[in-house]
Amino acid sequence: MIDVGKIRAQFPLLHQKVNGENLVYFDNGASTQKPQVVIDAIAQYYSNNNANIHRGVHYLSQKATDKFEETRDTVQAFINANKSCEIIFTKGTTDSINLVANGYRSMLNKGDDIIISEMEHHSNIVPWQMCCEVSGATLKVIPILDNGDLDMDAFENLLSEKTKLVAVTHISNALGTINPVEKLITLTHKVGAKILIDGAQATPHTLVDVQGLDVDFYCFSAHKMYGPTGVGVLYGKEALLNELPPYQGGGEMIKEVSFEKTTYADLPHKFEAGTPNIAGVIAFKAAMDFITDLGISTIAKHEDTLVQYATKQLLTISGMQFIGEAKKRAALVSFNIEGLHPYDIGVLLDKMGIAIRTGHHCAQPIMEHYKVSGTARMSFAIYNTKEEIDSCITAIKKAQTMLA
């Protein structure tokens, strides 16, 4: 059993009143709060250690470089990558996906297919639309079943020798669906295509083993994993990253620059142009250590309990309509209440100190599918409690009365 009180004590932000009430933070799918160790890691870096990396021969620069590279090694271990040069630091999942999608612009042609799904976050839709526009490739979409599962039969039908890339989310931020990534990967590889998994909602909640999965590209954000904003990861198999054209040009990513001919640096530097978010990357290690120390399965178990409890309690509300009831779900509950606009619910809950997310969750096609303008979403993290869910249910009922 975990001691949630002890865990909460490590998160300074949680201990505040909002609109006179104890804060209940259920917007973890958007961004988690940060434990003191992460906040301290940033302050310590700037107070003791700050310098630009990779080029300086002086002590501070070397120390900063070593710490920066330590995080790379930690990420490698965290997702079980084969080599640390397969870990590219970006500014977030969106940046990671764009890096790959931009590279594919020149690798695809008319007649090639990219397959995404109906449940993707805009960050895993728009880059591919832009990629198709430039390359002439066609974007195909895996539909979802009404319960929120991917239509796997439809997926198999979409796959063909024309398929060059599949880009699907591991866990849906709008529905909570855990997709069968192993199966998606196997099927994709059967037709000789590559697959990118958007892991933004997965790395905070589930063990990811990129070698075990045999996934080609995997993307995620530190800020959803108790880590700092402005840091993301692109994992890619070494051979594929070597094939992928560079994304941004600049310092760090070159071997040699002349006006006649510029050659690019080896991995991972080829994809890390410019001064990175050094403080953020270094502090991200503390966030991963926080997760590893607790154990990702402990976190998942706790969050599962919360999802189940919340689902049960929400059912006591009249007019409750769950959006997304996939067989396997993680860490969040998405719903609407008959006759109520999610925005109105969100505003009134906020007045009662409760932060949930309402709206389209950057997944408008999903909203289109369910013919709703948005949903209300409670998304959980390791520091949330059943008592908080109780407060939230009471608040929803009060809002319902006010709005009725």
Place this chain on the structure above:
Amino acid sequence: MIDVGKIRAQFPLLHQKVNGENLVYFDNGASTQKPQVVIDAIAQYYSNNNANIHRGVHYLSQKATDKFEETRDTVQAFINANKSCEIIFTKGTTDSINLVANGYRSMLNKGDDIIISEMEHHSNIVPWQMCCEVSGATLKVIPILDNGDLDMDAFENLLSEKTKLVAVTHISNALGTINPVEKLITLTHKVGAKILIDGAQATPHTLVDVQGLDVDFYCFSAHKMYGPTGVGVLYGKEALLNELPPYQGGGEMIKEVSFEKTTYADLPHKFEAGTPNIAGVIAFKAAMDFITDLGISTIAKHEDTLVQYATKQLLTISGMQFIGEAKKRAALVSFNIEGLHPYDIGVLLDKMGIAIRTGHHCAQPIMEHYKVSGTARMSFAIYNTKEEIDSCITAIKKAQTMLA
């Protein structure tokens, strides 16, 4: 007169010993140190205020959004932009330049010219090489005179109705040259072209008034301005930013997404896909306030004194060869010592607690021009002192003896 002691007291990192000696930090051109107010702003954000921005209706999200937008307003005032929507947050100068260069890929054609200069940082070379490769445009290079000034006659000869874009640095990071940006801008506009100025080395040292300059695009990094890593700015005139195609696709940057048609959000959001470096952006305000409170001209004056003093003292070293003796210079001195490799100087100075930068400074074409493998560079900030220069000179002499 400024009280440097009082200023130094605000920078926790400066008060340490490196290899048993008091740290002398002369690598400010690479990245400056951070005052306590900046470090505190980050910790306070994460401890009280952290949430994802622009979409949430709850209190924390609104407060974070307000603070994030406050920084945008502060940047607007800092560089005297006309509107706050002309301020785009990026991850750094490199990211800013790539954003523009990527947009120009589809706006240029064979027969068009882009002009850069021989003294550019790789970040203002490689993106344009990549842009030319895709668009078919031709890259032209303004040569420099041996003293480190731009060859303005050559520039006028390069300009023609074929010129579509000029991209030049405001201040050279390798030579210290302050370029005549007003004149560059006027001449560029005369042929109907647009101009991007790389301000990475300028915003920490000189007043920048984008409206006064009538510059089209202006790029800079927070981490060189006493601010956090992972934050940069692209300023662009509203009309030009509206014309420029979007860069990254994802959350935030869209108006509406469907598989048939995606429409892009208005400025500045169109260029800010994904969760940004929220903590960094918010803390950047504290850094700009720090500069504004001191006064940028006070900073410049102090740094000028240091440059002059350092130049004079360096001349007491036998075999001193300055690299870059432009008429107008800022904040740094770049040099070589006859018979010595800059790397060897850098290593030995580090042993004496002194951090300078040695190498090609991400400006290989400049090194090519002067036929050197690298230079040693002392670059200054508001917290540096003449006493530190004295220590540095003594250390260089000692290194010279050891290496002789």
Place this chain on the structure above:
Amino acid sequence: MGTIVAIQAELVEEFDMFEDWMEKYEYIIDLGKSLPMIDDKHKIEDNLIKGCQSRVWLHADNDNGIITYTADSDAIITKGIVAILIRVLSKQKAAEIAKADLVFIDKIGLKEQLSQTRANGLLSMVKEMKLYALALKDR
């Protein structure tokens, strides 16, 4: 019809009487529930202001420099605030609207509803109301 300043003062007084946020929001919700505040024929794409979460339709009629706004929203609270904004700005002279300083928003504690988050579309609505007035004021 009072001046914009006077109506704002009125509103501040009214809102001062509420004991807590609940009474205040109950009042806004009541306003939001009132009859449609816009003719159905104006509820068209062209008049739509899209917040990320709630949508606002805004229509303006100009009668000799006096502007009448009608509007609606799909969310009740947004609609209630729309009603308040209309009460303040509608049926006023274009020049007055253009230069109006909407101090009441802060004073009645609705600042968060017109924040920079792009959630409800209200900030854009106010901007459009003012832009419309600005375009007319010198005619």
Place this chain on the structure above:
Amino acid sequence: MGTIVAIQAELVEEFDMFEDWMEKYEYIIDLGKSLPMIDDKHKIEDNLIKGCQSRVWLHADNDNGIITYTADSDAIITKGIVAILIRVLSKQKAAEIAKADLVFIDKIGLKEQLSQTRANGLLSMVKEMKLYALALKDR
């Protein structure tokens, strides 16, 4: 010729005698100033390892599984360390080189010279020495 382990131990002992960093670096600089450690005909582009700041040329000869390395650098300190690395790894069996654990680097306080910063090219040099040995060891 001692084993790699023995030579490392020797080096640690030697370096232990230095009183301070100055003596240590004076020694390294002396090593760096010694005669060229590579035949000029091997100082070619193909043998060049580019650090950002100093450059290293590395050449390897294989004589029945015994590898002889020769190398050079344009910076004196880098060259001095190159000399030390050669002393440890050259004229050894490929299999021994491939599995060698270069503990001495840390112990003699030269860790920073083989750090992740890409400045001097030494880390790449060690990697290449090992790769070469690895490729030969099972032949």
